[in-house]
Amino acid sequence: xxxxxxxxxxxxxxxxxxxxxxxxxxxxxxxxxxxxxxxxxxxxxxxxxxxxxxxxxxxxxxxxxxxxxxxxxxxxxxxxxxxxxxxxxxxxxxxxxxxxxxxxxxxxxxxxxxxxxxxxxxxxxxxxxxxxxxxxxxxxxxxxxxxxxxxxxxxxxxxxxxxxxxxxxxxxxxxxxxxxxxxxxxxxxxxxxxxxxxxxxxxxxxxxxxxxxxxxxxxxxxxxxxxxxxxxxxxxxxxxxxxxxxxxxxxxxxxxxxxxxxxxxxxxxxxxxxxxxxxxxxxxxxxxxxxxxxxxxxxxxxxxxxxxxxxxxxxxxxxxxxxxxxxxxxxxxxxxxxxxxx
Ligand SMILES: Nc1ncnc2c1ncn2[C@@H]1O[C@H](COP(=O)(O)OP(=O)(O)OP(=O)(O)O)[C@@H](O)[C@H]1O
Numbered sequence: 001x002x003x004x005x006x007x008x009x010x011x012x013x014x015x016x017x018x019x020x021x022x023x024x025x026x027x028x029x030x031x032x033x034x035x036x037x038x039x040x041x042x043x044x045x046x047x048x049x050x051x052x053x054x055x056x057x058x059x060x061x062x063x064x065x066x067x068x069x070x071x072x073x074x075x076x077x078x079x080x081x082x083x084x085x086x087x088x089x090x091x092x093x094x095x096x097x098x099x100x101x102x103x104x105x106x107x108x109x110x111x112x113x114x115x116x117x118x119x120x121x122x123x124x125x126x127x128x129x130x131x132x133x134x135x136x137x138x139x140x141x142x143x144x145x146x147x148x149x150x151x152x153x154x155x156x157x158x159x160x161x162x163x164x165x166x167x168x169x170x171x172x173x174x175x176x177x178x179x180x181x182x183x184x185x186x187x188x189x190x191x192x193x194x195x196x197x198x199x200x201x202x203x204x205x206x207x208x209x210x211x212x213x214x215x216x217x218x219x220x221x222x223x224x225x226x227x228x229x230x231x232x233x234x235x236x237x238x239x240x241x242x243x244x245x246x247x248x249x250x251x252x253x254x255x256x257x258x259x260x261x262x263x264x265x266x267x268x269x270x271x272x273x274x275x276x277x278x279x280x281x282x283x284x285x286x287x288x289x290x291x292x293x294x295x296x297x298x299x300x301x302x303x304x305x306x307x308x309x310x311x312x313x314x315x316x317x318x319x320x321x322x323x324x325x326x327x328x329x330x331x332x333x334x335x336x337x338x339x340x341x342x
Contacts, residue, residue, distance in 0.1 A: 001026045001184050002047065002152055006056030009042050009208075016042050018208035019056065024152070029178055029185040031195035034205035035231065040188040043205070044154050047186065049073050061151065071100065076150030078141050080157035084129045090116070090140050091125030097148035115143040118177065135166045142174075146183070153178075155187040159194060171197045192232055196220070204228050225338040226266040235310045236274075240267035242336055250306030252283050255331035266337040271298065273333020274311035276319070282326035285309065287319050301327065 002024040009017040016039045024030050032040050045051035047058055049070040058065045065073055076097070084093050091112045098108045116124055119139040129137060138159065145153055158174075159167040175198050178185055189195050195202055196216045204212045204219065212224035223229035226237050240247035240254070242262045247254045249267060256267075285301035288308065297318035301309040311327065319325050 001028070001061060002186065003059040003062075004043075004047070004056065005059075007043070007046055007053055007058060008055035009039075009046055009051060010054045016208050017046060017053075020208070020210060022203065022210065022213075024184060024186055026184055027182045029175070029183075029187070029198060029200045030203060031199035031201070032186070032188045032203045032205055033190065033192060033195045033231070034211075036190065038205040039208040040190075040205055041156055042208075044077075044156055044186065044188055047073075047152070048075050048077055048154060074151045076145035076148065076153040078145040078153070078155045078158055080160035084137060084140060084144075086130055088129070089125065090121070090127050090129060090132070093129055093140055094125075094143045094147055096144055101148055111147055112143075115147050118146070118181075119143045120173070134162050135170065138162060138170065146181070151184065153183050153185045155185065157189055158187065159191075160189075167191075167194060168197075174198060204231060206231075222335060223268070223337060226268075229266075229268050229335075229337055234268055234270075236269040236271065237337070238267055238306060240265050240336070242267075245331075247334075247336070251303055251309070251329075254329045254334060256334050256336055257331050260334075260336040261338075264339055266339070268335040268337055269309070269329055270333040270335070271310045271312035273330040274301070274309060274327050275330060276313075276317065277326045277328045279326055282328040284324065284326055287321050287323045287325060290318065290321050301325070 004020050004022040007017055007020040008015055020043065032043060034040050042051055046053055049065060049068065060073060094112045094115055095108045098111055112125060116122055119142055121136060121139050129140060132140065159170055171194050187198060199216055202214060202216055202219045203210055206227055212219055212228045223232055229237055238249045238251060240249045242256055242260055242265050245255060247256050247267050254267060254269065283303050285303045287299055288302045289300035291298045295315060297313050297315060299311045299313060299318055301311055303309065
């Protein structure tokens with residue numbers, strides 16, 4: 001459906017999009033994740049035709065888009081701030097794209113009603129957009145983007161301004177809606193939770209390049225490198241020299257899973273893989289913080305050397321704040337990451 005090959009955009013000589021290759025299949029929901037300034041919005045703008053490329057190509061349905069203007073690309077766009085027209089009512093906003101395409105009035109009216117039903121706002125056509133809540137405005141913006149049946153829907157931080165509870169509900173609704181409609185989606189967000197809940201595939205960007213692309217499960221289980229792992233919210237990452245079944249780190253020798261890549265690497269230890277050991281049998285640490293998380297407790301451990309460790313224990317076994325404990329590591333919760341700056 002969408003293919004980018006070597007897509008490059010430079011501002012003042014700096015590559016903000018640096019030879020990006022990306023394929024989005026029909027009906028696929030791809031979420032682009034990355035820190036601020038990594039080039040996510042520029043990527044969307046380049047696909048939409050709002051940002052000319054300095055190199056490479058954008059193909060939609062196999063056709064090069066270099067000479068195709070924005071309104072002929074057949075893409076729907078929805079931005080964080082909705083950009084609804086305040087002087088038009090809900091129906092006027094949803095019909096906008098249909099009017100631009102010259103759809104007859106009767107067809108516009110029927111399609112607007114259909115879309116408002118679809119996004120959970122039946123009969124809201126005559127309401128003023130200024131009188132809607134943030135979540136309702138988001139639904140109107142979505143209905144407007146979907147109305148002309150775009151072959152590709154692009155979302156830029158679609159839930160950015162809404163509160164967390166509403167975002168969590170809407171993201172589930174969006175996924176269900178896109179699944180029902182078979183919409184092909186390219187979405188940009190810096191919220192990992194949102195991306196993981198919405199996407200069939202996650203693309204992590206760093207400095208204008210793709211750092212990793214994979215299913216949510218793949219990316220979660222096996223982050224490509226320390227940058228991706230940190231961006232996904234993992235702590236417990238240290239440089240390591242992996243040889244055979246163990247890695248040498250500032251935290252001592254740590255067992256690694258069978259078949260782990262060897263040599264100079266970064267190592268990630270999941271908090272669940274840190275276990276208490278008898279005194280003198282493991283890495284000696286002091287407990288510096290304890291946080292209750294329902295039935296589990298997250299404990300921060302400071303070893304004599306190296307960064308602190310996050311560990312996760314059951315309520316009964318979690319050590320007290322200030323306690324001196326020894327810990328060992330379970331190989332199954334250790335991930336050997338690619339060679340990378342830690
Ligand atoms: N028109 C422009 N002129 C100059 N620099 C720009 C322009 N547009 C974007 N940039 C720069 O390009 C880089 C990438 O911007 P972009 O908006 O694509 O990042 P982003 O990943 O979407 O960030 P955010 O999450 O903050 O929206 C930034 O450093 C930004 O300052």
